[in-house]
Amino acid sequence: MNFEAFREKMGYQPLLLGAFALLASGALAWASAATGEAIAAAEAKDLRDSLSEVLPQGMADNDFLTDTVDLEKGGKTVTIYRARSGGEVRAALFKVAERGYAGDIQVLMAVDSDGRTLGVRVLKHSETPGLGDKIEVKKDPWVKGFDGRSLGDPSPEKWAVKKDSGIFDQFAGATITPRAVVKAVKGGLEFYAEHRKEILGGQL
Amino acid sequence: MSDNYGSIMKEGLWGQNVVFAQLLAMCPTMAVTTSGTNGLGMGLATTAVLVVSNILVSLIRHTVSSQVRIPVFVVLIATLVTIVDMAMNAWLHDLYKVLGLFIALIVVNCAILGRAEAFAVKNGVVASAVDGLAMGLGFTGALTVIGLIREFLGAGTLFAQASNLLGPSFAFLEMKLPGYGGALLMILPPGGFAILGFLLAGKRVMERRLEQRAAARAEPVAA
Numbered sequence: 001m002n003f004e005a006f007r008e009k010m011g012y013q014p015l016l017l018g019a020f021a022l023l024a025s026g027a028l029a030w031a032s033a034a035t036g037e038a039i040a041a042a043e044a045k046d047l048r049d050s051l052s053e054v055l056p057q058g059m060a061d062n063d064f065l066t067d068t069v070d071l072e073k074g075g076k077t078v079t080i081y082r083a084r085s086g087g088e089v090r091a092a093l094f095k096v097a098e099r100g101y102a103g104d105i106q107v108l109m110a111v112d113s114d115g116r117t118l119g120v121r122v123l124k125h126s127e128t129p130g131l132g133d134k135i136e137v138k139k140d141p142w143v144k145g146f147d148g149r150s151l152g153d154p155s156p157e158k159w160a161v162k163k164d165s166g167i168f169d170q171f172a173g174a175t176i177t178p179r180a181v182v183k184a185v186k187g188g189l190e191f192y193a194e195h196r197k198e199i200l201g202g203q204l
Numbered sequence: 205m206s207d208n209y210g211s212i213m214k215e216g217l218w219g220q221n222v223v224f225a226q227l228l229a230m231c232p233t234m235a236v237t238t239s240g241t242n243g244l245g246m247g248l249a250t251t252a253v254l255v256v257s258n259i260l261v262s263l264i265r266h267t268v269s270s271q272v273r274i275p276v277f278v279v280l281i282a283t284l285v286t287i288v289d290m291a292m293n294a295w296l297h298d299l300y301k302v303l304g305l306f307i308a309l310i311v312v313n314c315a316i317l318g319r320a321e322a323f324a325v326k327n328g329v330v331a332s333a334v335d336g337l338a339m340g341l342g343f344t345g346a347l348t349v350i351g352l353i354r355e356f357l358g359a360g361t362l363f364a365q366a367s368n369l370l371g372p373s374f375a376f377l378e379m380k381l382p383g384y385g386g387a388l389l390m391i392l393p394p395g396g397f398a399i400l401g402f403l404l405a406g407k408r409v410m411e412r413r414l415e416q417r418a419a420a421r422a423e424p425v426a427a
């Protein structure tokens with residue numbers, strides 16, 4: 001039987017589909033194995049870079065990637081990286097997430113031992129390109145507006161975007177995105193205030 | 205058709221342009237054309253996938269029976285995009301941070317499956333590669349043009365953040381119109397539809413003019 005005729009047979013179709021599914025999953029497994037290490041390394045480097053970005057220089061003399069404490073926040077585990085200098089915890093770095101316009105916005109923030117924000121950066125988001133992505137520090141300095149803020153400055157009802165009678169700017173065409181970031185940072189500060197003892201480890 | 209590369213290029217770039225003639229890939233077109241840079245990035249990533257998928261589809265076109273070709277092509281394209289996504293994440297991490305957002309969107313681009321169906325499955329490998337390149341570049345051009353117009357009217361800039369995509373040496377492309385706040389509508393989805401509508405109308409008018417001119421030139425001979 002020649003191939004042309006066999007190709008039109010009923011039995012050929014599932015065989016072909018099965019073979020393709022096998023090939024595709026094989027290719028994906030191979031690619032995943034081949035890239036896994038490099039992706040993990042690139043992400044670790046990213047984490048180190050972004051952690052160093054929210055932390056002002058000279059605040060830490062330890063390797064804060066390994067000095068961590070895990071806490072519960074809303075049923076999820078949050079890893080807190082502690083920056084020490086001279087053995088004392090000077091700042092806590094951790095990630096918070098809040099639902100934005102399109103999916104979760106992951107925010108990395110550094111809080112000093114008094115509960116003041118040292119720096120805030122958006123790690124990951126899927127907001128509208130050209131509108132909501134101004135929360136990236138590369139595209140707009142907006143996110144630097146959180147530096148030095150604490151739960152008392154501004155007062156709790158002013159922790160909002162201007163449209164909601166707060167003090168933080170929204171972007172033209174994107175209110176939901178900055179609103180989510182403001183909420184995330186405020187939630188992070190509250191989380192820190194709640195767990196200050198555990199984070200600082202009895203050094204009060 | 206399959207052995208005339210010049211006409212394949214011309215069809216891809218103009219006559220059968222993915223956006224302006226086939227009206228395919230409207231979802232990525234509307235979603236990413238908020239700036240010229242975004243359009244360019246999405247266009248280039250799509251071009252790469254389109255060329256490779258056209259080549260692969262053309263290679264297997266005799267093995268795949270017509271009854272199951274659609275699922276086979278879908279699996280093929282999805283696998284391809286996923287591998288490109290992972291490879292870029294691993295080895296071109298900086299570029300991935302800029303383009304990563306667009307890569308996953310390529311899977312749902314019907315133009316890729318469209319070209320596999322309409323061209324690669326009936327033509328040779330080289331012609332299919334040329335077709336993928338032409339369609340991809342036509343798509344890139346359309347996205348960049350729509351993006352630039354929307355960006356200019358909506359934000360008063362041109363190629364903002366192009367240096368993030370293409371490297372610092374392309375910073376000269378970035379332009380800003382001073383003292384213009386921008387009409388937000390153009391950045392929002394309605395602006396995308398409006399601009400696309402005007403461009404489509406413009407293309408029709410231009411083509412009619414060209415036809416009339418050709419007819420006018422032919423007339424004296426006939427008379």
